[in-house]
Amino acid sequence: MHLLPRTLLVLARARRRSRLGIWEPASLPLRALPTDVDFAGHVNNGQYFGLFDLGRFDLMVRTGLWKACRDRGWLPVVQAEQIAFRRSVTLGTAFTVETRLLGLDERAMWIEHRAVVDGDLAVRAIVCGRLRAKDGTPVPNEDLRALLAELGHDLSAEPVLPEWLHEWRGRIALPSARTPMPHVWEPDAARA
Template identity: 45%
Template sequence: MNLIWRTLITMLRARLSLRRGNALGPRDVSTVRVTTLPTDLDLLRHMNNGRYLSLMDLGRWDLLVRTGLMDAMKEHGWYAVVSAETITFRKSLTLGQRFDIESRLLGHDDRAIFLEHRVVVKGEIYARAIVGARMVRRSGGTVPHEELFAAIGRPEGLPDIAEWIEDWMRESRLPSTRRPAPSTWS
């Protein structure tokens, strides 16, 4: 609930932007302006590392709305879930600092859709995250890419997923929810 107001404002702004004809194509970059608030800070007075990923959700909401994917999701009873994410930090954000969250679709493999999010201050990258997400049905089960692309169109011109992203996904994947995943330490 701590980001609910930011999320609602972001979605409202994205809808207004869409109505003004500012739709995004599959290779376009979404930009959301954010300010570091006191609730974003940790005891060291810089943005908490976990907050970056939470705020990157705002970029995903903007991207979903402005590409038209949100409407398709509502129509079909789908929603997106993050299946994996990795983040790298360069510089810290401090109280009151304004920054942009830039988001774009990277591509897809047979299991996930990949996005990149960047935290940018005056053109300089402070943090970058790669996110793998899957589309699931409210009634249960995942939405195959063929069904997703039939509803929204297949994005053209997307490059292949970088090899390191494929390696990362393969190496970090947990077992299916239908298989056991005991917590044993070696």
């Protein structure tokens, strides 16, 4: 809940910032606040995903995608995330959240986030997400591409996603929420 006021502020400010092409990176200046840090005095590992949400909002507003999606009743949802840490971002430190759309595959959109301090990469995350319609069904990426073209974005510049992203997603994927999946710990072969 503590990110809600910050989210509203980012959404309001993004409307006044320069417009971006869909494949351009967005840079959002932030400062590590007391609500971001843990007892060790650095941004909590889980908090980075909330801060990276702010980067996605900034990117979506500045590309025109946020309003166009909201007009259609589409909302972004995250399906999978991975994160790696290089160095800590401590209380009061100014940093930027760098966000870029890596590309689209047959089902999802892939976004890279970076926390950068004084030009040095501190944290990097990869997020796999989708858009959901009002009824909860996934929005096909063909519809998203059509919307991007309607907004004037150059789809011919779409990057090719690296194969390792598809492999990673395949390894960690869970079945659809409509498929029962009872919670059972599988025996660990390493311990047997």
